[in-house]
Amino acid sequence: MQHIIFRESESYEVALLIKSQSFNDTALRRYYYMPLKDRGFKANIICFDLIYGPKAKCPVSLQKDYLKDLLPILKEQGVKYIYCADGNYFKTLTKERKAEPHHGYCLPCAIEGYTDMQVILGVNHAAMFYNPDLQEKLDMGLDTLASVLKGTYAEIGGNIIHNARYVRDESDVYTVLQELKEYPELTCDTETLSLKFWETGIVTIGFAWDQHNGVVIWCDDYEKANHKIRQLLRGFFFTYRGTLIYHNANYDMKIIINTLFMDNLLDEVGKQQGIEILTRSFHDTKLISYLATNSTAGNKLGLKDQSHEFAGNFAEDVSDIRLLSKEDLEVYQLKDCLSTWYVFNKHFQTLIQDKQLEIYEGIFKPSVKLILQMELTGMPVDMDMVKEARKVLEAKIAECVSVIQGHTDVEQFTYLLREQEMNKANAKLKKKVKPLSDFDYVEFNPNSNPQMQQFFYEYLQYPVVDKTDSGAPATGGDTLMKLYGMTEREDLKELIQTIVDFFDADKILGTFIKAFEGSVLKDDGHYYLHGNFNLGGTVSGRLSSSGP
Structure with a gap:
């Protein structure tokens, strides 16, 4: 736990909390302390860092454990107001489901024993390197803190109707x-x-x-x-x-x-x-x-x-x-x-x-x-052909599932999955032990990312060739075709191709056919699909659609 103070004091009215990677004296002065001073704020500030786990993960359990140590220190220092420049910790401190809608608000801390403290959502200065427009929200948070300290705080939007x-x-x-x-x-x-x-x-x-x-x-x-x-x-x-x-x-x-x-x-x-x-x-x-x-x-x-x-x-x-x-x-x-x-x-x-x-x-x-x-x-849709397409796709999916479930490696992996579920369940029981037969319902599911990751990268021991945005091993169709090119076993090639075919058929069925089935029957006896096009909203400027 690190801390920074800008001037010595017997107590500190405000605590500024920010991610460890952004915990820099020069930056904290530039983006928070001096702008507050320019707003007429003269109270003392103490800054603490907020820890994150590996790969920038911040589970609630980690936050709660850290806050158990931090909040007593804040109380001891006389802190009344917390400027929290971190959305994850803000949600934990206030028990709000979302952080974003609360810019410009002063909310009570919801953690028992510290409800006398007030929490204001801020912006991490480092984020403005990627999005300079966040300056507006950073200013909003500082304005809110300054108004609270001056006793002039009023909830935004409260008097817009005249x-x-x-x-x-x-x-x-x-x-x-x-x-x-x-x-x-x-x-x-x-x-x-x-x-x-x-x-x-x-x-x-x-x-x-x-x-x-x-x-x-x-x-x-x-x-x-x-x-x-x-x-x-x-x-x-x-x-x-x-x-x-x-x-x-x-x-x-x-x-x-x-x-x-x-x-x-x-x-x-x-x-x-x-x-x-x-x-x-x-x-x-x-x-x-x-x-x-x-x-x-x-x-x-x-x-x-x-x-x-x-x-x-x-x-x-x-x-x-x-x-x-x-x-x-x-x-x-x-x-x-x-x-x-x-x-x-x-x-x-x-x-x-x-x-x-x-x-x-x-x-x-x-x-x-x-x-x-x-x-x-709308777009005219032949509903008879839509129904026929559903039958063809469902048959294709059933065929793929049969091939996948019947593969020797999948059968052995499914046995391991059932063992894992059995051990998990029995670990919670004190006396009665459930047999493996109770877990016959467990099947290998190609739509389960954790199962696919475990099957390809742990059981079959393929090297990780792609990662998702969150850093997890990727198992999408493009990645699987890379693994296809890395194996010499013909049965594994067939398995990988079948899983990719399953993905394709499942996506068409769940996305396109489902949307087509929502078409409207009009008085001329024909069905019409009505789209919702989004003009503007993409970075590139292309036309997009939603629902469908």
């Missing part, structure tokens, strides 16, 4: 929509029951005219459509002549077009009309963020990530809005609308300064219109 209106009575909707037409720009956000546009209507829709004021309108009563309000909203989009600002426009636009403009999933006239109206004048803050922040270090483009310093950790993305009360849902949606304004104000000038406006207006925004066409139309 004026809110929540409209549940359908008789008020027309008047509110007429008032909204007076604003030249509005952010817009929808809340729905599903991410699949054909399975949901619009439960609520929110608009904001700046980053502190807005309105949320109830449309459908969850599953029950309200056709009167839908008609009023449709009229609003027809007649509004300002600019609508979305975050991830393709999602909200799909929902709005399908709900308000299309009579059914094959309504081509309504679809084209909706696309033309919604892409008439719009901005997408997800695309703006992508163009303003994209770097080789990557970036997170979610609305919560991009607006964290403004709205704080007000809620994780909700997967089922029915779990929220109406009041909570209204606030949740309005904060999304306000946050969209914040992100627009935060990044749009950067986009212009970085000379990205021509790309945004000339390539990215027109692509939103094209992608809407693709996503709303």
Whole structure:
């Protein structure tokens, strides 16, 4: 355990905790001590290193053992505040599942006996070598610590709503929509029951005219459509002549077009009309963020990530809005609308300064219109052929499993696996001993990385030719083909090729066939696969997709 103090004192109000590899007096002064001093902070600081295990692993058990030694020392030194520049230790100190959403917050230590201490999440200065954008989060943590020490700390996002209106009575909707037409720009956000546009209507829709004021309108009563309000909203989009600002426009636009403009999933006239109206004048803050922040270090483009310093950790993305009360849902949606304004104000000038406006207006925004066409139309799928493909692949997988399980080396290795399970189980028993026959259910599983590693690198004693990002021996298809080239035994070559064939068939079945089976049956009797394309989000700029 190492420590550094910047000046001698009888006690230290603040402890700075950071990974041992980054524990450097000069760096700690430059990135933490002097910036705190510039913020008017005059309390004394003591710094301690945080240990990691081999290969940069940091299991919770190691952290707890280390903290058992460290926390009593902090208490003895009079520490009240812990600035923890390590996400793993922060989670252990606070018992939070995630560290990232808690930048800018001051949380109580959750470890018994030390709950009087407060913990603030920081950033390891060494990480900024790879991602200079982390400076913003480092500053946020230092600002939080300084405000706590000065007694001026206020939870971020607590007062961003200045004026809110929540409209549940359908008789008020027309008047509110007429008032909204007076604003030249509005952010817009929808809340729905599903991410699949054909399975949901619009439960609520929110608009904001700046980053502190807005309105949320109830449309459908969850599953029950309200056709009167839908008609009023449709009229609003027809007649509004300002600019609508979305975050991830393709999602909200799909929902709005399908709900308000299309009579059914094959309504081509309504679809084209909706696309033309919604892409008439719009901005997408997800695309703006992508163009303003994209770097080789990557970036997170979610609305919560991009607006964290403004709205704080007000809620994780909700997967089922029915779990929220109406009041909570209204606030949740309005904060999304306000946050969209914040992100627009935060990044749009950067986009212009970085000379990205021509790309945004000339390539990215027109692509939103094209992608809407693709996503709303879908790709026709022959479901009979999908079913036939499933049968062929399942037969191939069964054939591969039979060959794999019947191989002499696999049979012997499976016996060892069963012995291991038996010894593990019997080690927990005091009297009764389980026989090996109780473990006949244990089979060699090619999808188990630990088993594959043990089989190839311990049992068959192949040299490790590739490693995963975490440093473990690799067992993927490409690696197995390298091992294939290293053996002279024909039976092992057949085994390796069969395992690779198993991987390929299993991947096609679990990825592509599963997605095809989720296609939508429409009124023309044909199935259609609707994709979700991501314009922006990759470092290279390529188009990607998700779900499917």
